[in-house]
Structure formats: C-alpha cells, structure tokens
Amino acid sequence: MARAAESARPDRLFEDPYAADFLRAAVASWVPGPEDRPRSRPEERSEAWVAMSAHLVLRTAWFDDYLREAVGPDGCCTQVVLLAAGLDARAFRLDWPAGVRLFELDLPEMVAFKERALAEKGARPRVERHVVTADLREDWAAPLRAAGFDPAQPTAWLVEGLLVYLEAADAAALLERIGELSAPGSRLSLVRDGSLRRTRELALHDPSMSAATRLWRGGLRQNHAQWLRRHGWLVHETGEAELRERYGSDRVMDGYGFLLAERPSLAERPRRPAARLLVLDPDGAVFLQRHHDAEVGPHWVLPGGGLHEGEDPLAGALRETAEETGWTDVVTGPELWRWEHDYHRGDVGLVRQHEVIFLASAPRRDPVGDLTESFAADGILGCRWFTPQELGEVTETLWPPQLVSLLADLRRDGPPATAVDLGYVPNHTGPDPEDRRDGH
Ligand SMILES: C[S@@+](CC[C@H](N)C(=O)[O-])C[C@H]1O[C@@H](n2cnc3c(N)ncnc32)[C@H](O)[C@@H]1O
Known part of the structure; x- marks a missing residue:
C-alpha cells in the first residue's frame, strides 16, 4: 500500500x-x-x-x-x-x-x-x-x-x-x-x-x-x-x-x-611503508586518532602515517605527527614494534601496510593550530588522550589490536632491547569489540 x-x-x-x-x-x-x-x-x-x-x-x-x-x-x-x-x-x-x-x-x-x-x-x-x-x-x-x-x-x-x-x-x-x-x-x-x-x-x-x-x-x-x-x-x-x-x-x-x-578484488595488495609514534604523556596516557574505513570500520590509531619514497621511518613518523598535531617538540625513543595489516585507503583501495612504531613522549595537550585540512586529507575524525584504564574500555578496534597488552608489557618491562616483530595481524580476529556495545 x-x-x-x-x-x-x-x-x-x-x-x-x-x-x-x-x-x-x-x-x-x-x-x-x-x-x-x-x-x-x-x-x-x-x-x-x-x-x-x-x-x-x-x-x-x-x-x-x-x-x-x-x-x-x-x-x-x-x-x-x-x-x-x-x-x-x-x-x-x-x-x-x-x-x-x-x-x-x-x-x-x-x-x-x-x-x-x-x-x-x-x-x-x-x-x-x-x-x-x-x-x-x-x-x-x-x-x-x-x-x-x-x-x-x-x-x-x-x-x-x-x-x-x-x-x-x-x-x-x-x-x-x-x-x-x-x-x-x-x-x-x-x-x-x-x-x-x-x-x-x-x-x-x-x-x-x-x-x-x-x-x-x-x-x-x-x-x-x-x-x-x-x-x-x-x-x-x-x-x-x-x-x-x-x-x-x-x-x-x-x-x-x-x-x-x-566484494573486493583478489588482486595482491600494494605494500605501503608507514611509521607511527606511541606518544605517552608523563602519566602514561596515550594519544590516539580516530579513523573509519570500508574494510576495518571505526578504529583508533597512533599518530604517523605513510612514508615518502626513501624516507627514514623515524623522520617520517615525526613529520606526519607534526602535520597531524602541530606538535614539533615530541621527544622520540627507540623503535618498539613492527607489524603488517590490511585496510582500505579511500584514494588507492586495498593496501597492506608495513608499519614501524617508535616510543615518544610529550606533554598532555590538544593538537595545536588549525588542522582542519590535515584531518580531512588524512581521514582523521577526531583525537584524544587515553589513560591505561580508558584504553581498556575502548569498544572500537585499536591499531595494533593488541595495543592494551603491548602497553602493559612496556610499563612493566620497559622498551624491548630490539623491536618486537608482531608479523601480519589479520583484521577482525577475536571477538568483535563493537558487539559488546551494540549487541543487536
Ligand atoms: C516484508 S516482505 C518483503 C518483500 C520484498 N523484499 C519487499 O521488500 O517488498 C518479506 C518476504 O519474505 C518472504 N519470506 C519470509 N520468510 C522466508 C523464507 N524462510 N524463505 C523465503 N522467503 C521468505 C515472505 O514470503 C515475503 O515475501
């Protein structure tokens, strides 16, 4: 009718x-x-x-x-x-x-x-x-x-x-x-x-x-x-x-x-080198940015991103972090972890990202300056600091997904002597974090 x-x-x-x-x-x-x-x-x-x-x-x-x-x-x-x-x-x-x-x-x-x-x-x-x-x-x-x-x-x-x-x-x-x-x-x-x-x-x-x-x-x-x-x-x-x-x-x-x-094509994914900073404030809170893509859905990532041709990973992580936060005084430490993961980039489609993560510290503060353009270009939907407890309560996907336990290890044992290779981490393994919240 x-x-x-x-x-x-x-x-x-x-x-x-x-x-x-x-x-x-x-x-x-x-x-x-x-x-x-x-x-x-x-x-x-x-x-x-x-x-x-x-x-x-x-x-x-x-x-x-x-x-x-x-x-x-x-x-x-x-x-x-x-x-x-x-x-x-x-x-x-x-x-x-x-x-x-x-x-x-x-x-x-x-x-x-x-x-x-x-x-x-x-x-x-x-x-x-x-x-x-x-x-x-x-x-x-x-x-x-x-x-x-x-x-x-x-x-x-x-x-x-x-x-x-x-x-x-x-x-x-x-x-x-x-x-x-x-x-x-x-x-x-x-x-x-x-x-x-x-x-x-x-x-x-x-x-x-x-x-x-x-x-x-x-x-x-x-x-x-x-x-x-x-x-x-x-x-x-x-x-x-x-x-x-x-x-x-x-x-x-x-x-x-x-x-x-x-349904995506079965063609092999292009490899994308990237580097990020695990920025901690003096109390151990971590700074994350929220993204959303067709393959992963909503997720929280460390600041950083894709490297330019031939770029040093630490220099690239600092450059990207400065573009995304306006912070130019971040103090960097050793390389902590490496991992590979898949996602869907709006401009190029499916990629496999090879990512290096460095330790860094900075005072707790909001990003500085007008970052509207940078957020739009990088698909950043928002950003905030998380205390260890708040991080444990996040219901959306974290990058890397084991970030909570990696941070607990870091707090307990300090940085590893050599970077830990987490290998390839498939998307959506383990229980769906969104289901805990939505339940429908
Ligand atoms: C609300 S109607 C929707 C029909 C149509 N898709 C539309 O939107 O106009 C629900 C339809 O589901 C069919 N249906 C319900 N259970 C089914 C089942 N187990 N196997 C096949 N069809 C089923 C009904 O016969 C009915 O045509």
Missing part, C-alpha cells in the same frame, strides 16, 4: 505501477506483510504504520538506485538476485541493461500469488527473469544454480525486508551463503543498524500490526556493518545527511542510513 500511495504522489521517489494491482489481489487473498495490509481509513493509520510506510518508501527508492548503480557503467554486476522478492516489481518497472539476468526467490505461496497477479495484468519483465521457489532457511543455493545463476559472475544481491523474519542463525547462514556465491565486484546493500529501532518498537506495540510482527524472529542480532567486514566485505555507510540531500529532508527519518557492501 505504501508503494501504491507513493506512486500516486506528484513528488514521488519512484513509480511502481504494479503495487496497486498487488494490493487489489491481496485484498482478495490476504498476504501477510506490515506494508501491504490495506488501511483505507486515515484513522486506521497508526504511528507505527506511518513510520513503517515512510521506511518502505525510502528503502524502495534507495534499493532502486543501488541496483541501477550495480548494473550500470560504474558497477560490474551482470546478475541480480532478489532474496525474498515478495511483491517486488523491479523486474517489470526498472530499465535494465542488456545481458543482465535477474533471479527472484521466495516461498511457494508468495510466488504463486505474485505470478497469478502478474499474469492477470499481462505484465512483461524488462529483464531476463527467473523465478525460484525456495525456503531461505534451507539450501537455496542449489535451486538458484539450477535456474542458471553463475557464482563466477559478479552479482547484486537484494535482501530487503527479510532478515527480521529469520532467526539469528538463519540470518547469519544466509549472509554467509551470499558471500560464498559472490564473485569479486559483487554487491550487497542493507539498511544500517539502528535505523529501524524506533519503527520496530512502535510496530511491536501496535496490535493492528501483529499479522506481520508475530512472524518476526529478530534477524542477525549483531552489528551488520561489522559482521560484513568480518566476513570479507568492504562496507561503505551512507547516513541521514547524504540521504536527505538525495531524497529530500522530509523523506528521511532521524538516524537512518544504509550499508553498501562490495
């Missing part, structure tokens, strides 16, 4: 000429779904229903754009898979480039209802369309492959309005299977964690929405962005400011966002 109502608006974000037909057919043979239950009288439209409708409209517009981009000149996806397609009419209403193949999966009852309604309307798809009957809690990869899906081709996956209907283990298994079937360049987009919290709470307390909410099982119950990063996806996040610019401020609910995940 929300899609039919949106399609009739003069300022519509999309047009779905099939939504009204599905609605008429659904009135005759009821299909459960919070968005599709007909509410003809305004007094029937509760706060929860209004919020859910706004959500459905925004996510439809976003996922339309997501799919257009994935199969367009800037994407490379030649297959589209709509998991739990339900009454999704994108195969019939969007323009698709030649050569794209689209697969729709859903439960038998829903598939039968939809195909009947489409046949009655004489609808013709605008893309090579394959309909697959499958329970997404079971082995759906086999029928998908049997229908012609090729896991060697990049795929745009759509998981819209489904995860909440699955138990946590089924949701995780579904997302894992998507990863297994995703060639490099494949994409997946999800609603960002927390976007729907209020809408779902309203719906759960609204008896008129119980036909749908009684089917809800909670979904993944983990931070989706971190889960995807831990399972080999690069994840870009789009927040409400960008959405408001794109779709209009009255269309975007507070705190709303989407995730756009991409």
Whole structure:
C-alpha cells in the first residue's frame, strides 16, 4: 500500500505501477506483510504504520538506485538476485541493461500469488527473469544454480525486508551463503543498524500490526556493518545527511542510513611503508586518532602515517605527527614494534601496510593550530588522550589490536632491547569489540 500511495504522489521517489494491482489481489487473498495490509481509513493509520510506510518508501527508492548503480557503467554486476522478492516489481518497472539476468526467490505461496497477479495484468519483465521457489532457511543455493545463476559472475544481491523474519542463525547462514556465491565486484546493500529501532518498537506495540510482527524472529542480532567486514566485505555507510540531500529532508527519518557492501578484488595488495609514534604523556596516557574505513570500520590509531619514497621511518613518523598535531617538540625513543595489516585507503583501495612504531613522549595537550585540512586529507575524525584504564574500555578496534597488552608489557618491562616483530595481524580476529556495545 505504501508503494501504491507513493506512486500516486506528484513528488514521488519512484513509480511502481504494479503495487496497486498487488494490493487489489491481496485484498482478495490476504498476504501477510506490515506494508501491504490495506488501511483505507486515515484513522486506521497508526504511528507505527506511518513510520513503517515512510521506511518502505525510502528503502524502495534507495534499493532502486543501488541496483541501477550495480548494473550500470560504474558497477560490474551482470546478475541480480532478489532474496525474498515478495511483491517486488523491479523486474517489470526498472530499465535494465542488456545481458543482465535477474533471479527472484521466495516461498511457494508468495510466488504463486505474485505470478497469478502478474499474469492477470499481462505484465512483461524488462529483464531476463527467473523465478525460484525456495525456503531461505534451507539450501537455496542449489535451486538458484539450477535456474542458471553463475557464482563466477559478479552479482547484486537484494535482501530487503527479510532478515527480521529469520532467526539469528538463519540470518547469519544466509549472509554467509551470499558471500560464498559472490564473485569479486559483487554487491550487497542493507539498511544500517539502528535505523529501524524506533519503527520496530512502535510496530511491536501496535496490535493492528501483529499479522506481520508475530512472524518476526529478530534477524542477525549483531552489528551488520561489522559482521560484513568480518566476513570479507568492504562496507561503505551512507547516513541521514547524504540521504536527505538525495531524497529530500522530509523523506528521511532521524538516524537512518544504509550499508553498501562490495566484494573486493583478489588482486595482491600494494605494500605501503608507514611509521607511527606511541606518544605517552608523563602519566602514561596515550594519544590516539580516530579513523573509519570500508574494510576495518571505526578504529583508533597512533599518530604517523605513510612514508615518502626513501624516507627514514623515524623522520617520517615525526613529520606526519607534526602535520597531524602541530606538535614539533615530541621527544622520540627507540623503535618498539613492527607489524603488517590490511585496510582500505579511500584514494588507492586495498593496501597492506608495513608499519614501524617508535616510543615518544610529550606533554598532555590538544593538537595545536588549525588542522582542519590535515584531518580531512588524512581521514582523521577526531583525537584524544587515553589513560591505561580508558584504553581498556575502548569498544572500537585499536591499531595494533593488541595495543592494551603491548602497553602493559612496556610499563612493566620497559622498551624491548630490539623491536618486537608482531608479523601480519589479520583484521577482525577475536571477538568483535563493537558487539559488546551494540549487541543487536
Ligand atoms: C516484508 S516482505 C518483503 C518483500 C520484498 N523484499 C519487499 O521488500 O517488498 C518479506 C518476504 O519474505 C518472504 N519470506 C519470509 N520468510 C522466508 C523464507 N524462510 N524463505 C523465503 N522467503 C521468505 C515472505 O514470503 C515475503 O515475501
């Protein structure tokens, strides 16, 4: 109903000429779904229903754009898979480039209802369309492959309005299977964690929405962005400011966002030499800067950065620290640790960083001068000092991840006689620090 109502608006974000037909057919043979239950009288439209409708409209517009981009000149996806397609009419209403193949999966009852309604309307798809009957809690990869899906081709996956209907283990298994079937360049987009919290709470307390909410099982119950990063996806996040610019401020609910995940290429990563300073104040507090990237997510790093061609590592660490803090009087000590790690640099993509860390000391103070440009150029989102206790309470990733124990060793034993080589440290090993905080 929300899609039919949106399609009739003069300022519509999309047009779905099939939504009204599905609605008429659904009135005759009821299909459960919070968005599709007909509410003809305004007094029937509760706060929860209004919020859910706004959500459905925004996510439809976003996922339309997501799919257009994935199969367009800037994407490379030649297959589209709509998991739990339900009454999704994108195969019939969007323009698709030649050569794209689209697969729709859903439960038998829903598939039968939809195909009947489409046949009655004489609808013709605008893309090579394959309909697959499958329970997404079971082995759906086999029928998908049997229908012609090729896991060697990049795929745009759509998981819209489904995860909440699955138990946590089924949701995780579904997302894992998507990863297994995703060639490099494949994409997946999800609603960002927390976007729907209020809408779902309203719906759960609204008896008129119980036909749908009684089917809800909670979904993944983990931070989706971190889960995807831990399972080999690069994840870009789009927040409400960008959405408001794109779709209009009255269309975007507070705190709303989407995730756009991409399966990285398997090409070898370029090596990036870097050096940093472990700057301690006289009380042993450490100075860190906050970054956020598609591969690692939010994380805290020591000041420093990439070395110039042939640059001495200590000189490079001091130069970078001065650029990032304005401090020119940092006193340096011996080299402490070396390590290698992976991350996603906005300008060059995936890199493997070979990093050297030196001990340093400085008085406790804020950075000096106007560092706006330097912060923007280096992607620094903020910075602060952490006492040893505060550092132990950080829920986001630290670089290196074992920084808390390395600092404890340093306080107890002093600097090592020769630098300790920590080797290659993979991302996202051990428990997810974000899960301790988010827990959803
Ligand atoms: C809220 S609808 C979303 C439909 C569509 N993606 C959209 O956004 O319009 C949820 C869909 O999930 C499907 N579904 C729920 N559990 C499923 C399962 N175990 N296997 C396959 N489909 C399922 C339902 O049949 C329904 O079509």
